[in-house]
Amino acid sequence: MVRVVGIDHLAIRVSDLTRSKRFYDALLGFMGFVREWEFGQVVGWNNWETMFWITQADNAGRAHPHHTGDIGFHHYAFELASREEVDELYAFLLEQGVRIVDPPADYPDYGEGYYAVFFLDPDGLKLEAMHFVEKEKRRARLARERAGKGTD
Structure with missing residues (x-):
């Protein structure tokens, strides 16, 4: 496989x-x-x-x-280490005059602790920076499971 x-x-x-x-x-x-x-x-x-x-x-x-809604690229998400980093990036984007689609917000429908900002590059390609608590928990659980299997 x-x-x-x-x-x-x-x-x-x-x-x-x-x-x-x-x-x-x-x-x-x-x-x-x-x-x-x-x-x-x-x-x-x-x-x-x-x-x-x-x-x-x-x-x-x-x-x-690029036209939003066309077949092809929808958006690219950068995973950040914390909500605070999402906010830091948002402040940086504002300083740079970057077009913001959606300011930092919680997206509970995406899962526990999903927090993101959405913005556009010069060609209108949508980018996202996000932090996801649920994903952190999954990683930690997987690491514990792997560690447990290694000690048997």
């Missing part, structure tokens, strides 16, 4: 590589990523858990800007 151990990278196409590189340098840098790759029309950041890449859209792609 094949087992996925993580998402290695996400790559998105952008309409203006220079503009998006400035946006993502600021955003991803604030969240602890470093720009690791830059070759041709590709720029990539890494936090040693996942990589986030952008690449220049071709002429045909630039003729059809």
